[in-house]
Amino acid sequence: MAETHVTKVGIVGIGFIGSDHLHRLSKVVANVDVTAVCDIVPGKAQKQLDKLGLKAKDYSDYHDLVNDPDVEVVVCTASNEAHYEIVMAALAAGKFTFCEKPLALDAQQCLDIIDSEKKLGRRMLQVGFMRHYAPEYVQMKKMIDDGVIGNPLMIDERHYNQTQPEEYDTSRSIIETAIHEIDLDHWLINDDYKNIRVFAAKQTRHAQNKDIMDPMIVMMETKTGINISIEVFVRCQYGYDIKCDVIGEEGVLELPTVPQVATRLNAQYSTAILTDWKARFESAYDIEFRDFINHVSKNESPVGPSSWDGYIAAVTADAALKSIDQKGETQNLDFPETPAFYAAK
Numbered sequence: 303m304a305e306t307h308v309t310k311v312g313i314v315g316i317g318f319i320g321s322d323h324l325h326r327l328s329k330v331v332a333n334v335d336v337t338a339v340c341d342i343v344p345g346k347a348q349k350q351l352d353k354l355g356l357k358a359k360d361y362s363d364y365h366d367l368v369n370d371p372d373v374e375v376v377v378c379t380a381s382n383e384a385h386y387e388i389v390m391a392a393l394a395a396g397k398f399t400f401c402e403k404p405l406a407l408d409a410q411q412c413l414d415i416i417d418s419e420k421k422l423g424r425r426m427l428q429v430g431f432m433r434h435y436a437p438e439y440v441q442m443k444k445m446i447d448d449g450v451i452g453n454p455l456m457i458d459e460r461h462y463n464q465t466q467p468e469e470y471d472t473s474r475s476i477i478e479t480a481i482h483e484i485d486l487d488h489w490l491i492n493d494d495y496k497n498i499r500v501f502a503a504k505q506t507r508h509a510q511n512k513d514i515m516d517p518m519i520v521m522m523e524t525k526t527g528i529n530i531s532i533e534v535f536v537r538c539q540y541g542y543d544i545k546c547d548v549i550g551e552e553g554v555l556e557l558p559t560v561p562q563v564a565t566r567l568n569a570q571y572s573t574a575i576l577t578d579w580k581a582r583f584e585s586a587y588d589i590e591f592r593d594f595i596n597h598v599s600k601n602e603s604p605v606g607p608s609s610w611d612g613y614i615a616a617v618t619a620d621a622a623l624k625s626i627d628q629k630g631e632t633q634n635l636d637f638p639e640t641p642a643f644y645a646a647k
């Protein structure tokens with residue numbers, strides 16, 4: 303029997319999700335060896351290695367990690383503003399790369415990444431839009447494709463975080479939070495966006511930071527006229543709440559929440575609401591990484607969300623930010639055909 307290849311992975315950015323993916327890649331996904339980690343904050347990565355009882359090289363400069371011959375695959379889980387330079391360095395070193403969303407800060411940076419990837423002659427990068435792997439969204443997409451609710455007419459979504467750090471601002475609510483729905487919706491309904499506008503709802507007193515519009519409403523219209531409404535509320539206080547209803551001509555598809563045990567106690571019937579993305583999308587992240595590793599371990603291109611998907615999301619997010627600057631003015635969108643390099647094989 304042929305020996306199974308163990309893929310050597312290096313992870314850059316060991317914060318909230320970096321720690322979660324470190325655990326996932328070392329304990330959950332088979333045939334992976336996390337050979338190196340890196341964080342600019344001294345001691346941060348080592349602390350997580352110790353917590354998990356792992357041994358790996360601990361770099362403070364990502365250049366050392368991406369150029370380490372013991373690293374075949376780079377996973378970038380650093381802060382948004384560091385994605386561009388880390389991904390460019392990983393591609394320059396010819397490494398398969400997984401980059402958490404957003405791929406970069408804006409559309410131009412995504413185009414630079416696309417150019418670098420194209421020079422390598424094949425797809426080398428996957429973006430962490432993990433909802434494409436969440437079984438409940440996959441099922442919704444299949445039901446839409448199968449015509450179960452007839453033509454989709456509207457999408458009604460909610461992306462609520464219990465809270466976010468004080469410095470979380472309007473731009474992050476778009477490029478880090480709403481980006482999930484912005485990426486997901488056109489995939490779900492096989493349509494392109496025609497326009498986008500973003501405006502404030504009545505503001506919560508919990509938005510301590512003056513730079514944030516919270517909650518906000520993102521409205522998009524697709525080429526075929528489907529209306530999408532996303533409530534983005536990053537300090538809702540009560541929990542992590544993701545809603546997606548697709549309203550069709552014949553019926554409605556409703557995204558389920560993760561089932562929690564119900565309690566009957568003291569004349570109350572209650573179920574818990576999750577408080578963050580880790581547990582809510584745990585299975586999606588696991589499936590996402592199994593798929594990514596399965597392909598790159600065989601020296602095959604990844605097949606999940608691509609740099610092009612990252613670019614489409616960034617163009618839309620750029621327009622959303624422009625709409626906010628222009629007090630909710632509608633911004634038109636027009637996308638080129640997906641280049642053959644990125645078209646599904």
Ligand SMILES: NC(=O)C1=CN([C@@H]2O[C@H](COP(=O)(O)OP(=O)(O)OC[C@H]3O[C@@H](n4cnc5c(N)ncnc54)[C@H](O)[C@@H]3O)[C@@H](O)[C@H]2O)C=CC1
Nearest residue numbers: 315316317318319320341342343379380381382384402403
């Ligand atoms: N797919 C998903 O559902 C999620 C994706 N994310 C994405 O993952 C990324 C990280 O998010 P969090 O873990 O929440 O943030 P975080 O702030 O907890 O972690 C980021 C880490 O990157 C490190 N870092 C920053 N610049 C670096 C550099 N140049 N080199 C090495 N390390 C560097 C920071 O010191 C920090 O430890 C963000 O881009 C975010 O959008 C985060 C949470 C969930």
Ligand SMILES: O=C1[C@@H](O)[C@H](O)[C@@H](O)[C@H](O)[C@H]1O
Nearest residue numbers: 403461463478479480482579
């Ligand atoms: O990606 C994520 C975080 O970065 C973001 O801050 C949250 O709003 C999202 O729900 C989560 O999935």
